[in-house]
Each structure stands twice: as structure tokens, then as C-alpha cells.
Amino acid sequence: MGFLKWVLAIFTLCTYLATPTLSDSLLNKDELASISANFLNLAKRTDLFDWMVKIRRTIHENPELGFEEFETSKLIRNELDKMGIYYKYPVAVTGVVGFIGTGKSPFVALRADMDALPMQEEVEWEHKSKIPGKMHACGHDAHVAMLLGAARILQEQRDYLQGTVLLVFQPAEEGGGGAKKMLESGVLDNVDAIFGLHISAVHPIGTVTANSGPIMAGSGFFEAVIKGKGGHAAIPQHTIDPILAASNIIVSLQHLVSREADPLDSQVVTVAKFKGGGAFNVIPDSVTIGGTFRAFSKESFTQLKQRIVEVITRQAAVQRCNTTVDFDTENRPFYPVTVNNKALHEHFRDVAAQMLGNDKIIEKKPTMGTEDFSFFAEAFPGYFYLLGMVDETKGRFESGHNPFYRVNEDALPYGAALHASLATTYLLEHQVKATTQDRNVRDEL
Numbered sequence: 001m002g003f004l005k006w007v008l009a010i011f012t013l014c015t016y017l018a019t020p021t022l023s024d025s026l027l028n029k030d031e032l033a034s035i036s037a038n039f040l041n042l043a044k045r046t047d048l049f050d051w052m053v054k055i056r057r058t059i060h061e062n063p064e065l066g067f068e069e070f071e072t073s074k075l076i077r078n079e080l081d082k083m084g085i086y087y088k089y090p091v092a093v094t095g096v097v098g099f100i101g102t103g104k105s106p107f108v109a110l111r112a113d114m115d116a117l118p119m120q121e122e123v124e125w126e127h128k129s130k131i132p133g134k135m136h137a138c139g140h141d142a143h144v145a146m147l148l149g150a151a152r153i154l155q156e157q158r159d160y161l162q163g164t165v166l167l168v169f170q171p172a173e174e175g176g177g178g179a180k181k182m183l184e185s186g187v188l189d190n191v192d193a194i195f196g197l198h199i200s201a202v203h204p205i206g207t208v209t210a211n212s213g214p215i216m217a218g219s220g221f222f223e224a225v226i227k228g229k230g231g232h233a234a235i236p237q238h239t240i241d242p243i244l245a246a247s248n249i250i251v252s253l254q255h256l257v258s259r260e261a262d263p264l265d266s267q268v269v270t271v272a273k274f275k276g277g278g279a280f281n282v283i284p285d286s287v288t289i290g291g292t293f294r295a296f297s298k299e300s301f302t303q304l305k306q307r308i309v310e311v312i313t314r315q316a317a318v319q320r321c322n323t324t325v326d327f328d329t330e331n332r333p334f335y336p337v338t339v340n341n342k343a344l345h346e347h348f349r350d351v352a353a354q355m356l357g358n359d360k361i362i363e364k365k366p367t368m369g370t371e372d373f374s375f376f377a378e379a380f381p382g383y384f385y386l387l388g389m390v391d392e393t394k395g396r397f398e399s400g401h402n403p404f405y406r407v408n409e410d411a412l413p414y415g416a417a418l419h420a421s422l423a424t425t426y427l428l429e430h431q432v433k434a435t436t437q438d439r440n441v442r443d444e445l
């Protein structure tokens with residue numbers, strides 16, 4: 001604990017001796033290195049590591065889907081109770097928001113998602129999912145364990161926190177828009193910045209992958225029932241064939257990206273669902289098609305949405321069919337583009353470089369995948385990064401949503417330490433700035 005005392009002493013000195021000119025980073029490299037290295041050592045401490053592993057395995061054995069994370073939420077609250085951390089619950093059905101620190105500004109949030117996927121685990125191991133058809137195949141069990149690990153570190157260091165850390169345990173990341181619901185609750189209204197991470201089965205353990213600016217696409221889902229008139233397949237003139245109509249619609253939808261979008265502006269329209277007919281000699285009454293669309297700007301996203309409606313309804317009309325397009329945003333809200341804040345990117349790079357080394361920071365190329373962390377990053381400055389977990393000596397690691405997905409638990413301390421370091425140093429830097437600004441104002445008065 002002592003190492004933070006001298007760091008704090010330096011800040012106090014900085015505050016009173018500060019020149020009116022504010023630099024962007026008020027922590028020097030030695031101070032950052034001290035916090036980052038010590039937090040990683042704390043997170044690797046056997047008792048803390050074993051405790052995180054136990055939590056992760058317990059959650060893994062009992063996976064719960066979006067907005068049904070009741071037992072997971074209970075486990076989190078029990079651990080927060082044991083640590084003496086105040087929290088708000090329920091937030092967005094099962095969500096929990098913990099608070100550590102002064103209870104005053106600045107407020108920095110750390111986020112973990114809690115939900116599992118509706119799929120069967122195929123990995124045979126001691127802590128296999130006990131719930132048939134449900135599995136933590138995206139690492140959210142590890143995310144919860146890492147944020148609780150950070151909570152332990154931060155709670156131990158709470159006297160030195162120069163502001164408040166919010167621990168955001170959110171439901172329903174996998175399509176349910178849990179982040180959006182948490183924002184609507186108002187609990188996060190005062191947040192100044194938020195950090196989130198996702199464990200990565202692509203990158204080596206001890207590395208992080210990140211970038212500033214847009215890193216993941218905005219996305220939406222659509223579905224349309226193409227209604228025709230069923231009948232005998234050998235007498236098509238007495239029918240209105242919805243299968244042929246749907247086929248034409250799908251081909252026409254391909255033109256939206258290939259002919260209407262700027263080739264330098266990445267977009268996707270995919271029809272992934274086509275349901276209709278059940279016999280070789282019957283033309284069905286209707287066909288259901290559905291899919292997803294993605295874009296990297298609000299303008300392109302809005303344009304795609306409008307054109308999807310136009311193409312589906314008008315092409316259906318050409319084929320004498322009726323249809324309406326349903327985006328069902330109540331159950332599947334549109335996800336905004338995930339945009340990483342530039343200043344937080346610099347902050348993240350400083351912390352990660354001191355903890356892991358400059359060569360362990362990998363540049364993230366944007367992808368058409370989505371994250372509902374984007375809702376947070378749209379509401380206030382946000383930063384989302386990937387945490388590597390691949391260790392080739394431990395066999396092959398399948399990517400997320402695979403029934404053979406495994407988590408390398410050795411990555412847990414890195415996540416916990418990064419969470420805790422990012423929050424602590426953010427508060428220290430911004431507290432010093434705020435105090436210095438206050439002082440300047442007073443000086444002027």
C-alpha cells in the first residue's frame with residue numbers, strides 16, 4: 001500500500017506548486033509504472049488469483065441468458081457485500097453498480113457483461129456448464145471475475161482514490177442491449193469516462209489490442225414476411241410464388257452495398273434467414289427472410305435502413321406479394337458504432353505500456369462486429385480494448401460463440417490489474433487537474 005502514499009504526496013505537491021499551464025498528463029512515467037506494476041503484482045497474488053478463478057468457474061457452471069442473470073447478479077452482490085462495497089441493484093433487471101472511493105467527482109466507470117449464450121457446451125471438463133443449452137462461450141464469466149478482482153484491489157486502495165470508481169455489471173450484452181437499459185436507469189448519469197474490455201482468443205496472453213476512433217460497426221436486424229398465395233407447384237399460374245419473390249428481394253438487397261455505398265465506407269447487408277415451404281410440390285403462402293446490416297457512420301446506417309425497407313417492399317410488390325419490414329428494436333435495439341475516445345486512448349496506452357511493455361500493445365483494426373459497450377461510449381467518453389489470452393502451450397483456443405470455447409484463466413490478473421490501474425490513474429490525473437483549475441479560479445478571484 002505504501003507505494004501509493006508517495007504517489008499521492010507527489011500529487012499533493014503538484015497541486016500546490018502547479019503552474020497555471022495544465023499538461024494533458026500530470027502523472028509522470030515513474031508514477032504510472034509504480035501503480036501499474038504494483039496492481040499487476042496484487043492481481044497475481046495467489047489468494048486473489050484463486051478467488052477470481054473460483055468465481056469464474058462458479059459462473060461458468062451456471063450460465064444465464066440476457067436479463068436472466070439473477071444468480072450471477074446475486075453472486076456479485078454477495079462478493080461486494082463481503083468487501084463492504086456499496087452498490088445499487090437492480091439496475092436494468094439484473095444489473096449491479098458498485099461504488100468505491102470518495103463518492104465525489106470525478107467518476108470513472110469499469111464495465112463487465114454478465115450474460116451467457118443459448119448454446120450447448122462441448123468442452124468436457126470439471127466445471128462444464130450444468131445448464132443444458134446454455135454456455136458462457138464469450139468469456140463474460142471471466143469479465144465478471146476480472147471486474148470483481150479489480151474491485152478487491154481498488155477497495156484495498158480506497159483511501160488513495162481521488163474520486164469514485166463505478167463497477168458496472170451489466171446484463172444482456174449478446175443482443176439485448178443491456179447497456180442501453182442501464183443508461184436509461186440514470187444510475188450512470190454523472191460518469192466522466194468508462195473503460196471496458198473483452199477477452200480475446202486471437203491475441204497472446206499479456207497483450208492488449210486497441211485503437212482510437214471507430215473500432216466496431218453499428219448494427220441492426222431486420223425481418224420480413226413475404227406473403228403470396230400458395231398452391232400446387234405444377235400450376236404456378238394459380239399462385240403468387242413468395243419463394244421466387246423472396247429470392248429476387250435477396251438479390252436486390254446485394255446492390256445496396258455493391259452499387260449504392262461508397263466502396264471506401266465499409267457496410268454489410270446479409271440475409272441470414274430464409275424460411276419457407278416444406279414440400280416438393282407445394283408453393284407456400286409465405287416466406288420469412290431476415291438478416292443484419294452494419295455500417296460505420298450514422299448516415300450510412302440510416303441510409304441502409306431506409307433502402308432495406310424500400311427494396312423489400314417494392315421488390316415484393318413487383319412480384320405481386322405483400323410485406324412489411326420489422327426491425328423489432330424493442331427486443332433487438334440498434335447498436336451504435338463503437339467509438340474509442342482519443343484522450344482515453346492516450347491514457348490507456350500510457351498505462352498498458354507501463355504494465356505490459358510497449359511491444360505488447362497491438363493496434364486494433366476496425367471490424368464489422370458490434371458491442372453494446374457502444375451505448376456507453378456514445379453517452380460519455382469510452383474506451384474498449386481486447387485482452388489477449390492465447391498461450392500455445394495450453395492447446396488451441398477457439399474463438400467466441402464456439403461450443404469448444406475455453407478461457408485461459410491466467411489472463412484474469414491482467415484484466416483485473418488493467419481495470420484497477422486505468423481507473424486509479426484516471427482519477428488521479430483528473431483530480432489534480434480539477435483541483436488545479438479550482439485553484440486558478442480562486443487565484444483570479
Ligand SMILES: [Zn+2]
Nearest residue numbers: 138174400401
Ligand atoms: Zn459474444
Ligand SMILES: [Zn+2]
Nearest residue numbers: 138139140198
Ligand atoms: Zn462477448
